[in-house]
Amino acid sequence: MKKASDRDALARLRFAIVGPLLAAPPEGRQLQFALSELAAREWTHPGRETPVRFGVSTIERWYYTARAATDPLAALRSRVRLDKGRARVLPVAITELVRAQHREHPGWTAQLHHDNLAVLVQADATLGPMPSYSTVRRYLRANGLDRRRTPPRASAGAERARDRHERLETRSYEAAHVNGLWHLDFHHGSLRVLEADGRWLKPLLLGILDDHSRLVCHLQWYRHEDTESLVHGFTQALARRALPRALMSDNGSAMSSAEFTTGLESLGIVHERTLPLTPAQNGKQEAFWSNVEGRFLAMLESSGPISLEELNRLTFIWVEGEYNKRLHSEIAATPLSRFLESPGVGRDAPDMRTLVRAFRQRGTRRQRRSDGTLSLEGRRFEVPDRFSHLVRVPLAWARWNLADIEIIDPETAAPICPLHPLDREANADGRRRRREPPDAAAVVGASADNDNVDGERPCTLAPLMEKLVAEFVATGVPPGFIPSPGPRSARTAKPPGERG
Numbered sequence: 001m002k003k004a005s006d007r008d009a010l011a012r013l014r015f016a017i018v019g020p021l022l023a024a025p026p027e028g029r030q031l032q033f034a035l036s037e038l039a040a041r042e043w044t045h046p047g048r049e050t051p052v053r054f055g056v057s058t059i060e061r062w063y064y065t066a067r068a069a070t071d072p073l074a075a076l077r078s079r080v081r082l083d084k085g086r087a088r089v090l091p092v093a094i095t096e097l098v099r100a101q102h103r104e105h106p107g108w109t110a111q112l113h114h115d116n117l118a119v120l121v122q123a124d125a126t127l128g129p130m131p132s133y134s135t136v137r138r139y140l141r142a143n144g145l146d147r148r149r150t151p152p153r154a155s156a157g158a159e160r161a162r163d164r165h166e167r168l169e170t171r172s173y174e175a176a177h178v179n180g181l182w183h184l185d186f187h188h189g190s191l192r193v194l195e196a197d198g199r200w201l202k203p204l205l206l207g208i209l210d211d212h213s214r215l216v217c218h219l220q221w222y223r224h225e226d227t228e229s230l231v232h233g234f235t236q237a238l239a240r241r242a243l244p245r246a247l248m249s250d251n252g253s254a255m256s257s258a259e260f261t262t263g264l265e266s267l268g269i270v271h272e273r274t275l276p277l278t279p280a281q282n283g284k285q286e287a288f289w290s291n292v293e294g295r296f297l298a299m300l301e302s303s304g305p306i307s308l309e310e311l312n313r314l315t316f317i318w319v320e321g322e323y324n325k326r327l328h329s330e331i332a333a334t335p336l337s338r339f340l341e342s343p344g345v346g347r348d349a350p351d352m353r354t355l356v357r358a359f360r361q362r363g364t365r366r367q368r369r370s371d372g373t374l375s376l377e378g379r380r381f382e383v384p385d386r387f388s389h390l391v392r393v394p395l396a397w398a399r400w401n402l403a404d405i406e407i408i409d410p411e412t413a414a415p416i417c418p419l420h421p422l423d424r425e426a427n428a429d430g431r432r433r434r435r436e437p438p439d440a441a442a443v444v445g446a447s448a449d450n451d452n453v454d455g456e457r458p459c460t461l462a463p464l465m466e467k468l469v470a471e472f473v474a475t476g477v478p479p480g481f482i483p484s485p486g487p488r489s490a491r492t493a494k495p496p497g498e499r500g
Contacts, residue, residue: 009046011077017043017054018063022072035059090139093127098139106148110137172283174212178339179242179346181211181272183285184234184249186225191297193221194305203308205292205315206233209285210241211248213339214328216288216319217241221312227257228400228485234260235355236482238267242346246270248282259398263359266413268347291323309483356404357396362413364392373422377402380422385435387417395419400485 017038026034035056042051062076069075090098097120101113108116114136121130131139140146175181187205195201203221206229210217218237222229247264249255251273264271274281296318300306306314324336331338349355365374372388373380376395379402383393387407394410406415 006047007078011073013043013046014062014076015066015073017059018066021063022066025067032056035063090131090135091128094121094131095139097127098136099145102140102145109147110140113140176212178210178212178342178344179244181246181248182217182237182244183207183209183211183282184247184255185282185285186252186254187289187292189221189297190293191300191306191311193308193311195308201308203311204229206230207285207288207292208234208237209288210244210335210339211284212342213335214284214288214331215324215335215339219315219319221308221315223308223485225252225254226400227254227259228398230254230260231263231356231359231398232482232485235352235359238349238355239352241349242344243267243349244269245345246272248272248274250274250282258361259359262361266358295322312483357406357415360396360398362394362396362408364394367391367393376405381405381419382422383407383419384417385433388435
């Protein structure tokens with residue numbers, strides 16, 4: 001079927017052929033001579049760009065049609081088929097079969113749908129005559145039953161995503177305020193880095209973007225896509241920018257972990273998760289990855305071996321020096337200017353220590369009355385004697401940092417007292433503290449300022465160092481990035497004699 005532009009081009013060609021005859025109409029036999037001369041010439045077809053000839057009778061019909069019309073060009077346009085936009089009405093039983101086939105096999109081509117439908121129609125005479133391939137193809141297209149990528153496995157989430165796509169339309173969106181919605185995702189980069197032990201590693205890039213301004217809140221490469229890396233980067237984004245109102249991510253194991261979800265809840269951040277196999281819901285993040293690969297990583301193709309620390313340094317320089325200050329075609333402004341000038345709904349972020357404490361899972365562990373210890377993540381920890389009356393001790397901890405475990409208030413989640421691993425060698429000298437009388441208020445209603453109530457010596461800095469830290473904090477300039485956690489093997493090695 002010809003498009004409107006094709007019909008216009010053909011009309012202009014026909015008018016160019018018969019136009020001279022309209023300007024000087026020939027008389028008598030001169031008209032037949034003129035028509036024969038035009039039929040003997042070759043013309044260039046406007047659509048195919050190939051030479052073409054037209055018969056005398058065809059040119060004669062164009063001539064009389066244009067001469068009798070008020071608008072010759074409109075009269076020479078090809079007529080629209082009377083059945084344009086009308087598809088053959090298929091029987092209800094056949095349409096149900098077609099829809100059922102597409103629902104079960106969305107990756108099939110129209111030809112494959114037609115061939116399988118033919119087998120069903122042949123086996124059941126009550127379905128009526130078999131429609132043609134073009135009829136089946138037009139029906140699929142008219143009803144939005146396009147060919148779609150087949151999911152790797154028929155999971156419940158994939159089924160929900162497919163049902164939603166069939167029921168609801170897809171539209172682009174944008175948050176109305178800065179810090180109203182952030183996007184978060186990991187990207188498998190194409191560049192390899194060289195580790196200190198001589199291994200080549202393909203790191204993963206954690207990116208966090210503001211939806212309204214497209215500003216990169218934080219961008220950092222990591223060795224693993226785990227909860228530790230996620231929390232490590234996300235807390236930096238919060239400290240550098242603000243607390244957003246909502247966060248959108250996929251359903252990865254790190255994003256669904258207890259530590260991360262607990263942190264978002266405690267900070268008042270709504271967690272919106274995309275449907276499986278629906279990357280369009282996080283489309284701004286996906287578009288940003290093409291920018292990373294096409295501009296940033298493309299400039300490092302001939303840089304030679306590079307370490308993870310150097311790659312993070314160059315990434316920070318590129319984001320802050322170019323991307324955040326470069327005109328964004330979608331918003332007609334730079335991400336940084338829009339972030340600063342648009343109205344925002346963000347909240348001030350607490351200090352880094354509070355942020356780190358927020359992203360810990362919470363639970364209880366049973367205390368062993370025999371030696372006042374509890375077991376957590378395969379390790380034993382000593383419970384201070386003043387909590388010996390507790391059968392189950394409320395705790396907050398992160399699986400990757402067992403050096404920072406605290407007893408918390410079960411009502412407010414306020415930290416009360418840190419826990420330390422069981423030290424059998426230190427306990428072998430036979431010295432013991434005096435028992436303290438149990439205090440029921442030691443857990444319930446305790447203050448967050450009791451970090452050292454068990455007699456531990458607090459960490460102190462030299463006066464000069466404290467002065468330098470205070471001056472740096474007063475400037476308000478955050479550090480570029482916090483170094484990524486080291487290799488997992490070096491941080492998870494257990495001491496001799498400790499059972500997992």
